[in-house]
Amino acid sequence: MFKKVIVKTPGETYVNGLTTSDLGTPIYEKALEQHASYIEAMKTCGVEVTVLPANADFPDSTFVEDTAVLTPDFAVVTNPGAETRNGEIIEMEPALKNFYEKFYRIEAPGTLDGGDILQIEDHFYIGISARTNHEGAKQLKQILESENYKATIVELEKFFHLKTGVNYIGEGTILVAGEFIDHADFNSYKKIIVPPEEEYAANCIRVNDYVIIPAGFPQTKKNLEDAGYKTLEVDTTEFRKLDGGLSCLSLRF
Ligand code: CIR
Numbered sequence: 001m002f003k004k005v006i007v008k009t010p011g012e013t014y015v016n017g018l019t020t021s022d023l024g025t026p027i028y029e030k031a032l033e034q035h036a037s038y039i040e041a042m043k044t045c046g047v048e049v050t051v052l053p054a055n056a057d058f059p060d061s062t063f064v065e066d067t068a069v070l071t072p073d074f075a076v077v078t079n080p081g082a083e084t085r086n087g088e089i090i091e092m093e094p095a096l097k098n099f100y101e102k103f104y105r106i107e108a109p110g111t112l113d114g115g116d117i118l119q120i121e122d123h124f125y126i127g128i129s130a131r132t133n134h135e136g137a138k139q140l141k142q143i144l145e146s147e148n149y150k151a152t153i154v155e156l157e158k159f160f161h162l163k164t165g166v167n168y169i170g171e172g173t174i175l176v177a178g179e180f181i182d183h184a185d186f187n188s189y190k191k192i193i194v195p196p197e198e199e200y201a202a203n204c205i206r207v208n209d210y211v212i213i214p215a216g217f218p219q220t221k222k223n224l225e226d227a228g229y230k231t232l233e234v235d236t237t238e239f240r241k242l243d244g245g246l247s248c249l250s251l252r253f
Pocket of ligand 1: 017018019060063065066082085114115116161164242243244245247248
């Protein structure tokens with residue numbers, strides 16, 4: 001069960017954020033509307049939402065997931081791999097101090113984005129990507145193992161972040177796409193396969209009784225509902241334009 005989430009309002013510089021997509025420039029007003037719908041969906045799931053104010057100095061800072069890895073007992077402040085995003089942690093750490101006493105930090109030369117960290121019960125999977133390097137992954141693995149969690153490092157081939165392609169939706173089940181469908185590290189889990197034309201929908205989040213899914217992916221919605229999950233759709237077109245998905249927009253704990 002999650003009780004709380006932290007989100008951050010997109011700033012007016014959001015439209016200048018990083019992207020690898022060719023989907024065009026986000027429309028700021030629409031991003032604000034979609035962000036508000038995301039907060040409403042979270043409230044429907046029964047969590048208390050802390051909304052941090054926008055910071056126009058960091059265009060990508062609405063993607064708060066990348067700044068921390070949270071467990072019930074401690075927080076790990078990451079060291080985000082994109083230079084223009086690295087300073088986002090300076091604002092996040094004081095915000096987390098309202099909820100946590102015990103902190104760890106990923107230190108340079110280690111880099112790590114929260115989007116590369118997938119928790120499945122007491123087992124964390126740490127993706128090596130363009131943002132998370134081996135040193136950052138090694139540091140996080142050591143922290144987690146010292147706290148009695150399991151940790152496995154996973155090399156990414158194509159996906160942007162680990163959770164771009166694989167997410168845990170509870171009951172021993174993962175939602176999985178592309179290179180992770182037959183990946184040895186995930187073979188022990190039940191799988192709901194996301195078809196190639198809906199690959200973006202692999203980034204769904206289970207929040208208490210619901211799976212929040214991006215709007216416009218009917219096959220994945222059906223597959224989830226057929227498997228017994230209750231879904232809530234949120235429109236994310238303006239976040240997708242900057243490589244962002246549903247998980248990126250919150251820290252859940
Ligand atoms: C970036 O390139 O960092 C942002 N435009 C997107 C971050 C997405 N975050 C995530 O998947 N956790």
